[in-house]
Amino acid sequence: MPANLPPDYFVEEKKLRQAKSIDEKIAIIEKMIAIMPHHKGTDKLLASLRAKIAKLREEKEKKPQTQRRFEQFFNVKKDGAGQVLCIGFPNAGKSALISALSGEPLEVADYPYTTRILHTRMMRYEDIWIQLVDTTAIGDENTPMWFGNMVKKADVLLAVIALSDALDIEYELIMEEIKRYRPDIETKDGSLIIAVNKLDLTRYVSCLDEFIHRRGKEKIIIPVSAEKDVNLHELKEIIFRSLNIARIYSKLPGKKPDLESPFVMKKGGTVLEFAEKIHKDFLVKLKYAKLWRKDSYNGMMVSKDFILEDKDIIELHI
Secondary structure: OOOOHHHHHHHHHHHHHHHHHHHHHHHHHHHHHHHOOOOOHHHHHHHHHHHHHHHHHHHHHHHHHHHHHHHHHHHHOOOOOOOEEEEOOOOHHHHHHHHHHHOOOOOOOOOOEEEEEEEEEEEEEEEEEEEEOOOOOOOOOHHHOOHHHHHHOOEEEEEEEEEOOOOHHHHHHHHHHHHHHOOOOOOOOOOOEEEEOOOOOOHHHHHHHHHHHOOOOOOEEEEEEEEOOOOHHHHHHHHHHHOOEEEEEOOOOOOOOOOOOEHHHHHHHOHHHHHHHHHHHHHOOOOEEEEEEEOOOOEEEEOOOOHHHHHHHEEEOO
């Protein structure tokens, strides 16, 4: 009896080949088991996947405790549609802002250096999840252990500055730290967002206006209040746009499209690149594709090199 595995299975299979951490691999394999049909034709495959999980768990137990802690604290793996690294000076409100954006509380206090290790939270934006990483404050003696590596690999940097009369000074010091590892940050449009937090400090409103007037032409600046929930929806929109990604929905012939679990691609991706995300064999097996796009396409046939846009619906024919 043939396995007849669904396209979603091959998507997870590709993720498994790219996964690096043991926990990530186990989670993906468990999802593959949940997706695959369970019948006589899949018995051997099911047994093989369960054996892989057992082996991975055994390998995890053999890892030295110190190594596991290091990976957790200083080597955050990317998750979701993109990784946003939040940086700033003590009491800028990074943790409070991440808590407000994600809906999952982080430790927040009025004294400096509350955050001692890297913490992650997932922020929901419409139908995707975006990873937020909270960091130790700039100036913490532990910062050099992880800062450069995280700055280099993050998709977007979110610099959080507390509203005060020293906005320009903090901005310059943050940029000095960032440029040590990403000297081209000035020319990468959207890769850096400046969030001026604590808008409730109204006595510094004039300082904010002057700061935006001076810096707003060269950087994305958004005033927010994590405590009062001011401009948080707008910040989510900016983060999404800064990731420079497109959500693509798959459709099986004769069925309704899956509008709940989009595939995420970098903007400018083609139909053929989308097909490869489904399964590598589709690169040679793909015959044609149909496209649905709001107000312009309605099931029209498109070429393999056709460039996709956010919220396109694609039906592949192999």
